[in-house]
Amino acid sequence: MSNTTKPPQEKQQLLLFTDLDGTLLDHHSYSAAAAAPALSELERLHIPWIPNTSKTFAELQPLRQSLGHSGSFVVENGAAIYLPADFSCEETLEMDSGYQVKRFGQRRDDLLAALNPLHSRYRFHNFAQMSVLQLSELTGLNELESSAALQRKYTEPMLWRDTEAALVDMRLELKSKGLSLVRGGRFVHLMGQHDKADALSWLKLQYENRGISAVTVALGDGENDIEMLNAANISVVIRSPVHPLIQLAKSKTVRVSTAIGPEGWNQEVLQILSEFNRDSAIER
Secondary structure, X not given: OOOOOOOOOOEEEEEEEEOOEOOOEOOOOOOOHHHHHHHHHHHHOOOOEEEEOOOXXXXXXXXXXXXXOOOOEXXXXXXXXEEOOOOOOOOOOEEEOOEEEEEOOOOHHHHHHHHHHHHHOOOEEEHHHOOHHHHHHHHOOOHHHHHHHOOOXXXXXXXXXXXXXXXXXXXXXXXXXXXXXXXXXXXXXXXEOOOHHHHHHHHHHHHHOOOEEEEEEEEEOOHHHHHHHHHOXXXXXXXXOOOOOOOXXXXXXXXXXXXXXXXXXXXXXXXXXHHHHHOOOOXX
């Protein structure tokens, strides 16, 4: 009998990152009802799913409660990832509202200081200029939800009212200041040089530092999801009722939902879970 022993196989962990508006949540009703079967299956299998959204911390708390979510989550287009207080990582993180926070973005005050001089040359209306009622009328959110959406810490959305050429010009101007503009489902977002992929890559590394092979899944429908989708092992573009399919890196193998919004999300997640459980390994 040979004394040679095989090295222990690395444990695998599926990590699912998802956009919310237009992806897990219906674009018009903000409902996730169509995705309930897949959410239940993720819970049953103890697979972490991480909201990765343009929404604020304040917006996410009632939403996470309604969805039964208790793990990590990413706010304001990848600006910061909030982790449970008992989550173990190798660096000391700041604390906020009982969560550990890994911040990738700039503070909102710095963004507004860069944005304010541009009002004279470009046509846009940013959140700092909006009342709760104005945002409610634009989005269909109720006043409580709109108030939470205005409580931003790291990004500044705006309703773009100028031309696409002007948007290109403004992007170049802000890029020279270390800032970026990214189009979301309804708004253009001013933020630092970060995106939704930063939190995905950072959290994956935390698992790998524990000897766990993290297989990342990402689902999204908008321009601000592209980097996250490109960074994931398994990328799913969810069809939108309001804009064409986003395009990822040419070398990337991409799954595209047949159904729209949360219905497509549900179908794709259930299929991925079935494949992951069937196969002993997924090509990375």
